[in-house]
Amino acid sequence: MNLSRFLREVLLKSGTKVVCEEGDCGSCTVLVGEPDKNANTLNYKMINSCIAPVYSLDGMHIITIEGLSDAKELTEVQEKIACHGGSQCGYCTPGIVMALTALNENKVHYKNEAIKSYLTGNLCRCTGYLPIIESGLAVDAAKMKPINEIYANPQLILDLKETQAEPILLEHNPITYFAPTSLTQALKYKAAHNDVSVVSGFTDIGVEQNKKDILRTKLLSLHRIKGLKKHKQVGDFYSAGPKTTISDIETEYRKIFPDFCRYLNIFASPQIKNRATLIGNIANGSPISDTLPFLYILDAELEITSLKGKRSAKVKDVFKGYRQLDLENDEAITAVKFPKKFEHKKFFLYKISKRRDLDIATVTAAFFLSLNKNSNIILDLRVAFGGIGPMIMRFEDLEHEAKGCEFNNEFIEGIINKVLTRITPISDVRGSREFRERLVINLLKKFFIEASPI
Amino acid sequence: MNRTDISGHTIPSAGSVDHVKGRSLFIDSLPMRQDEIHLGLIISSHGSGLIETIDISEIERMPGFIAAFTASDFVNNRWGPVVKDTPFLAEKRVNYAGEPIVLIAFDNKNALRQAQKKVHICLKDETSQAVFTIDQALASNSFFPDTLGISRGNLDLGFSASDHILEGTLHIQGQEHFYFETQAAIAIPEEGGCLKILSSTQHPTEVQHVCAHALGLSFQHINCDVNRMGGAFGGKESQASHIAALAALAAHKTGRPARLVLEREEDMEITGKRHGFLCRYKVGYSHQGKIQALKTELFADGGYYLDLSPAILQRALLHLDNCYYIPHFDSVGKICRTNTAPNTAFRGFGGPQGMAVIENIIEDISVKLRRDSLAIRKINIYGAKPEYSHTPYGQKLENNLLPELFNKLEHSAKYSERRLSIDQFNKENKILVRGLALTGTKFGISFTTRFLNQGNALVHVHRDGSIQVSTGATEMGQGVNSKIQGVVADAFGIPLVKVRVMTTSTEKNANTSPTAASSGSDLNGAAALAACDKIKERCANIAAQWLSRENPINTLEELEIKPNISTEYIVFRDGQVIDRMSKASMPLTELINLCYFNRISLSDYAHYKFPGLSFDARSGQGKPFFYFTQGAAATEVSVDRFTGEVKVIRTDILMDLGRSLNALIDYGQVAGAFVQGLGWVTSEDVYREKGKLISRSPTTYKIPNINDIPREFIIDFLENSGNQINLHGSKAVGEPPLPLALSVWCAIKNALSYIYPDKILALPLPATNEAIIMVQQRSI
DSSP states (O other): OBHHHIIIIISOOTTSOOSSSSSSSOTTEEEEEEEOSSSSSEEEEEEEGGGOBGGGGTTOEEEOGGGSSOSSOOOHHHHHHHHTTOOSSSSSHHHHHHHHHHHHHTTOOOOHHHHHHHTTTOOOSSSOSHHHHHHHHTOOGGGOOOHHHHTOOHHHHHHHHHHHTSOEEEEETTEEEEEOSSHHHHHHHHHHOTTEEEESSOTTHHHIIIIIOOOOOEEEEOTTOTTOOSEEEETTEEEEOTTOBHHHHHHHTTTTSHHHHHHHTTTSOHHHHTTOBHHHHHHHTOTTOSSHHHHHHTTOEEEEEETTEEEEEEHHHHEEETTEEOOOTTOEEEEEEEEGGGTTOOEEEEEEOSSSSSOOOSEEEEEEEEEOTTSOBEEEEEEEEESSSSSOEEOHHHHHHHTTSBOSHHHHHHHHHHHHHHOOOOOBTTBOHHHHHHHHHHHHHHHHHHHSOO | OOOOBTTOOOSOOTTHHHHHHTOOOOGGGSOOOTTOEEEEEEEOSSSSEEEEEEEOHHHHTSTTEEEEEOGGGSSSOEEOSSSOOEESSOOSEEOSTTOEEEEEEESSHHHHHHHTTSOEEEEEEOGGGOOOSHHHHHHTTOEEEEEEEEEESOHHHHHHTOSEEEEEEEEEOOBOOOOSSOOEEEEEEOGGGOEEEEEOOSOHHHHHHHHHHHHTOOGGGEEEEEOOOSOOTTTTTSTHHHHHHHHHHHHHHHSSOEEEEOOHHHHHHHSOOBOOEEEEEEEEEOTTOOEEEEEEEEEEEOOSSOTTHHHHHHHHHHTSSTTBOOSEEEEEEEEEOOSSOOOOOOTTTTHHHHHHHHHHHHHHHHHHHTOOHHHHHHHHBTTSSTTTTBOTTSOBOTTOOHHHHHHHHHHHTTHHHHHHHHHHHHHHOSSEEEEEEEEEEEEEESOSSGGGOEEEEEEEEOTTSOEEEEESOOOSSSOHHHHHHHHHHHHHTOOGGGEEEOOEETTTSOSOOOSOTTOHHHHHHHHHHHHHHHHHHHHHHHHHHHHTOSSOOOTTSOOOOOTTOOOTTEEEETTEEEETTTOOEEEHHHHHHHHHHTTOOOEEEEEEEOSSOEEETTTTEEEOOSEEEEEEEEEEEEEETTTOOEEEEEEEEEEEOBSOSBHHHHHHHHHHHHHHHHHHHTTOOOOEETTEEOOOSTTTSOOOOGGGSOSEEEEEEOOOTTOOSSGGGBOOOSSTTGGGGHHHHHHHHHHHHHHSTTOOOOOOBSOOHHHHHHHHHHHO
16 A cells, blocks of 8 residues: 555545655655664655555655644744745645755755755646745745654654664565565575566556556565665776665766766656666666666666676666566666766757656657867767667667768768668657657757757 | 735635645545445446446455446436536447446445456447547537627628738647546435535536436435535536536435545546637738738537537637737637547636637738737737727727736836847757747636626624625635635624635525636625625614714613614724714624624625626627736747757736735736646647547646746736726636736747748647647648
């Protein structure tokens, strides 16, 4: 059962609203707190409760709209929303209150851009958002009481820490959920069952369960395994582990791969990015993935671990068909490795969708270009597209042929013609085949203009 | 801008404190009663088909099963706001994908969710003969019988006097309401076979009537009560009755309270949307761009059942002229019958679609003449010349402020300066192209169906000085409760907190109209004020006697209302009742008790109607509207030449709302309406495959998010304190600003005209990035 249903139907706390039940509107936003590694406090972040199974939140402190203040009192955020017209019909309001409260929890100033960024995942149909932004701007952070102060309870933190150090085995017919503390246990479990889904933030599986009527019965999570670091540097690579969320990537790689991090801005809402992991996004293997085209041209690698040991494979080589990964039963992805040689390099990353934010792409593209100094001669060109067939496509032979060519209009027209003969886009709700073809042409043209030396 | 109500208050609007604490009572926030049952629907998977078998055997064996219902369980299975043509549950055939077929009841929600997948319906698929689009309807002559039209002048004369003629076609798509709270109702059996219906509806009276008719009961047996809606936007004007009647059936048959709350996808598939339109037009105009003649044919997509389509088509025709005087005018409209959900009311009610036609034409004339579209708008605007004073349907524009609105906005938005910088930007930038447009709105206030323009109110003054007011208005987030609260508090000179606006229920206010057509506050607020005035008149009469008493009044002698007492100088202010002549005063609460002990009624009921309405739909002439709400918007966009991505850089809006009843609420209505319109003209794409709705959740249907609103978004109201018509000189606000989002769409057209300076691009509405890219392909 997902958290929002549990709150509304079991605990009878109906303050948390459910509008879409697929993590796309933010009305069900709650805060979840986890013990800080160093300080004796909890770190709160916002998530969508509608796609979070209750069991996936074991060891976390959950704050709902009912928990922000007592019956009479209004918090600073609540008061400002009420007084500045930030609430009309009131249905999205609890989610908006939680999201605006999250700013203070993350010690972010109530400025226009930050408010918009934190509310990217909260839809509202009534206000036109303007009064909500004005409510946010009116918030006096000095009057905000941090949740750690509202619920100052050292014992709670100790309990949560203790719980989080324990493995979980939950068997509730028909679901088994296993979150061991050692990698060996995890790999053994995976090797013993051929229908195990490795899960993390449930941002996709939660939607599957609610909307696609797909019930995965054997779930394995790596989030409690000790020693799997979120970030490290190994040799020529930066490495991100199975616990690394998209939000973590945005923070940690901001300076290393600035273009990628800027691009992740439109990956999803903060609620999703706080839960979704990069490895989860890769393993999902969507043919319109936001991250894969970049990882393809980056020659990013996956560290794949089994009981027999570790191997590395390039991201671009692990896919063998529509959402099919070349992984053995006993293997799990334990890291994504970013080659250091591309650090600080300029990438051209595009995501085209009906709405800029909070949408699934129609076409995605990633390009890299290195030219000979003082000439237009191509040293290294890399091209990958998503949304144009059953898998992400990188055009390595064209890239190879491009070496030594002049980067000019004629060249790009040539590439366009060759790419067009290979892609097989479909027509669906996100765009027609013709539109996708046209986007491939236009994105290459746009890239040409943006990448051409002035 | 000052954002206060008429008494100068800036306190939270009614309900918002509950909203921010998450404790507002929506239908599905109400705790289940012990014996309450959960209802769910089985809907058609096909756009057209014959029902061969319905097999419920599997669910009957499931634990928790209570009942299953089909069409034959209703005494009357057909309903409709105009014509009773819509089945509650499909009879022999299904006529659209999403049409409800079976209603099932379980004692728990989990079992219900499972069971909804286990009812097996065998359909003979007839989608190959079905009609899903306006184009298909035109090809197969699939229409409802109504044809409407408006005309003036002589088209032949107009065209022959024109320097240029332009013909074209505009495709306008529908729009999903996407109210956050889905359709929901709880039916509770009461004594004597009666039912209480808690409904998320804009129209409790219709819920009452429809439920009674469905079950063969009389109206007195049903009481419908509405606390609030989590958004409605017209989607709960008629179609909430359908959902309520299903709940009523289950409660009536089982004797148990029954709850039906639609899932998001179900709601989007079952219920109708804003009407898509196709418009063919021929326009004649001068070298300067003065429109001489306009001939239009409108085709509205009605869906399979009639619902409110005739009135919506009517309003589209009545708004084709928008802000512009067109001497020779002829329009006809028809309603297409398609195998889709019955399309229904949606904020603007056809008006925005009509306005889109003329704003589109003006942009095209601007391309043809290579003249700024604002210059063309200004020479066509009502009031540009004294004779530009009457609409094509013959209504004179009183107190027309359009020229002033356009001029002030042109100035405050720095239109000319920005035009120059856009010209320059577009010469230099290879990736982006910018566009600018200033469009207007002249939205007619009144239901075009005259009898709906009435409201009533019931006011109780209590002995502690607090007041309860009930009207036919329903609260859906638009703030009508706050406005009525303000009007009543102002009438008695007491603080807002002393006034409580009660739930809307048919036992207190009967024969009400839907809270729609932007008229909720106008009609019901005026009725509330009239009820207050009746009570005040009695109280003032007593006060006048009491305050002017020379000797102590003999308390044994009862005070009575005396007809010859002058109450002219008695005012209610700051909790006091004051005789302005003698300066004598007494606390209001004291007067209330004085009245009570002297057996003077402290409650009253009043009725109000818009005066002076007369419109003949057949001839298309008359005065359909009490008044117009007017405004203008200037929007600058940038369009990515390669991806079609649109960014709204800046929007300036100037509205005339008379003397605003509550400027904070009106500000929110303007912002909200504009952004809802922005979604309609850009990203909201109703997408079907073989008639089946695919865009049926926020994953596939994209309403604007916070980053889609104009980067700079400036809303202001015209100073118009002299407005005399309507309640306290205020003006209706709900719908009028929505069509201002056409400024975004026109700005996109304008941006594209920089790439194709000599071509008319048949940009459809919405201008999705796909539409923007593909319209260029088609023009090459």
